[in-house]
Amino acid sequence: MPTRPTPPPRTATAPPAASSPRVPRRRSYDQFCAAARALDAVGDRWTLLIVRELLAGPRRYTDLHVDLPGVSTDVLASRLKDMERVGLTVRRRLPAPVSAYVYELTPRGHGLLPVLTALAGWGAPELTDPRPTDAVRAHWLALPLRRSLEREDWRGVVEVRLDEGEFHVRVGADAGEPVYGEGAAPEGTAAARLELDVGTCLEICRGLLSVADAVRDGRVNVKRSTA
Amino acid sequence: MPTRPTPPPRTATAPPAASSPRVPRRRSYDQFCAAARALDAVGDRWTLLIVRELLAGPRRYTDLHVDLPGVSTDVLASRLKDMERVGLTVRRRLPAPVSAYVYELTPRGHGLLPVLTALAGWGAPELTDPRPTDAVRAHWLALPLRRSLEREDWRGVVEVRLDEGEFHVRVGADAGEPVYGEGAAPEGTAAARLELDVGTCLEICRGLLSVADAVRDGRVNVKRSTA
DNA sequence: CGGCATCCGTGACGATACTG
DNA sequence: CAGTATCGTCACGGATGCCG
Numbered sequence: 282m283p284t285r286p287t288p289p290p291r292t293a294t295a296p297p298a299a300s301s302p303r304v305p306r307r308r309s310y311d312q313f314c315a316a317a318r319a320l321d322a323v324g325d326r327w328t329l330l331i332v333r334e335l336l337a338g339p340r341r342y343t344d345l346h347v348d349l350p351g352v353s354t355d356v357l358a359s360r361l362k363d364m365e366r367v368g369l370t371v372r373r374r375l376p377a378p379v380s381a382y383v384y385e386l387t388p389r390g391h392g393l394l395p396v397l398t399a400l401a402g403w404g405a406p407e408l409t410d411p412r413p414t415d416a417v418r419a420h421w422l423a424l425p426l427r428r429s430l431e432r433e434d435w436r437g438v439v440e441v442r443l444d445e446g447e448f449h450v451r452v453g454a455d456a457g458e459p460v461y462g463e464g465a466a467p468e469g470t471a472a473a474r475l476e477l478d479v480g481t482c483l484e485i486c487r488g489l490l491s492v493a494d495a496v497r498d499g500r501v502n503v504k505r506s507t508a
Numbered sequence: 509m510p511t512r513p514t515p516p517p518r519t520a521t522a523p524p525a526a527s528s529p530r531v532p533r534r535r536s537y538d539q540f541c542a543a544a545r546a547l548d549a550v551g552d553r554w555t556l557l558i559v560r561e562l563l564a565g566p567r568r569y570t571d572l573h574v575d576l577p578g579v580s581t582d583v584l585a586s587r588l589k590d591m592e593r594v595g596l597t598v599r600r601r602l603p604a605p606v607s608a609y610v611y612e613l614t615p616r617g618h619g620l621l622p623v624l625t626a627l628a629g630w631g632a633p634e635l636t637d638p639r640p641t642d643a644v645r646a647h648w649l650a651l652p653l654r655r656s657l658e659r660e661d662w663r664g665v666v667e668v669r670l671d672e673g674e675f676h677v678r679v680g681a682d683a684g685e686p687v688y689g690e691g692a693a694p695e696g697t698a699a700a701r702l703e704l705d706v707g708t709c710l711e712i713c714r715g716l717l718s719v720a721d722a723v724r725d726g727r728v729n730v731k732r733s734t735a
Numbered sequence: 736c737g738g739c740a741t742c743c744g745t746g747a748c749g750a751t752a753c754t755g
Numbered sequence: 756c757a758g759t760a761t762c763g764t765c766a767c768g769g770a771t772g773c774c775g
Contacts, residue, residue, distance in 0.1 A: 311642050313643065315648075316560055319628065329551075330547070333543055395626040400542070400547065403623055415538050415539060417540045421540060421544075424541070
């Protein structure tokens with residue numbers, strides 16, 4: 282093993298330089314490792330969940346705050362600032378009538394989709410029933426469902442109707458477009474529509490049931506658009 | 509959206525019910541979302557980097573502490589405890605001569621490999637030169653390199669020799685075995701050996717250069733074992 | 736009213752010292 | 756060697772205030 286040049290052993294003798302004008306001193310792992318570099322950028326609490334929301338398209342501050350229950354206002358503001366600094370997002374002024382800002386992923390930020398997909402795939406087995414304290418949004422199921430659909434070679438925008446709500450998800454073809462969203466798909470974009478109950482959806486997300494089998498068993502109602 | 513009943517605004521006069529016996533109250537996002545569930549388990553600082561080290565095989569406390577520069581002893585101990593509680597790791601007593609403990613991934617913990625791979629893939633573009641403050645370990649390159657090799661359909665244990673150090677990595681065939689490690693591969697397991705310089709290795713990790721091209725240009729020296 | 740900034744209490748984190 | 760104990764600092768979460 283190569284001897285490591287002991288990095289300047291920051292001894293305690295270096296007090297945090299309490300005066301130096303303002304060194305925000307972003308906390309870094311300081312490791313020459315790709316995963317550590319990634320975690321330097323997105324490892325802070327809430328950051329990846331903000332990305333999850335922005336994968337649905339540009340969002341305003343208040344919308345983000347509503348769909349991220351539990352985040353405090355200052356942390357959300359701080360994260361959005363950090364993310365812009367790091368190049369994950371841009372802050373854009375909406376055009377004419379509304380004078381508001383939206384936050385939007387850059388291509389670099391959009392590139393985190395595989396990370397969230399992997400996380401969702403790993404976390405899906407624990408999606409059984411919502412705990413009493415859990416917040417619920419229909420489009421949060423899009424991430425794991427998309428993974429299952431992609432593995433069965435689905436492509437295009439799929440509309441999903443559950444009793445509890447509706448969402449849509451874009452499978453494959455990863456340009457910069459929104460990956461999913463609450464509610465029905467934009468007019469005319471849907472390649473297929475699925476109707477199923479939440480239990481079935483969760484089994485598919487957890488990989489216990491293939492979409493093909495679920496369709497065959499009549500647990501999923503499929504309508505394909507005339508393409 | 510359902511209006512949420514504003515919870516009784518506990519004024520500062522209400523001490524946090526200091527009596528309830530001991531609710532450690534693990535911090536959770538409390539969202540019915542697969543990615544949020546995953547982050548509940550592995551979203552804490554250092555956790556995924558500990559998994560990164562354990563993907564190299566069972567490790568003792570001190571070894572982990574050495575290969576995770578910057579982590580403090582108490583945080584490392586706390587994380588290992590949490591990870592065991594959540595089922596990511598087990599603590600095992602080494603058999604006869606040495607009386608020591610090792611920490612080892614469970615299958616569930618090993619299942620985080622795709623997450624780390626995705627993170628490494630996203631973070632690799634920022635692997636240019638080590639910053640002066642960066643710690644360096646040869647096997648940290650295994651994660652992104654493995655991803656590149658896998659995309660070019662390599663399989664088996666590949667030994668990698670850089671001027672600065674040597675490591676090996678198991679590509680494909682994801683059982684529970686160690687995925688990579690510092691130094692040469694265990695005797696007789698190597699399917700191939702690569703000799704290259706760090707710059708070339710980084711270009712491959714960043715996806716700027718295919719292994720095939722690098723071999724053709726003579727930037728990589730390949731020796732395949734007689735299989 | 737949307738978009739933050741500020742203040743405050745608690746808990747997580749990081750460094751060091753200490754112990755079985 | 757393998758952690759635990761202690762302590763200062765900072766990040767987080769909740770509420771509230773300000774400002775266009």
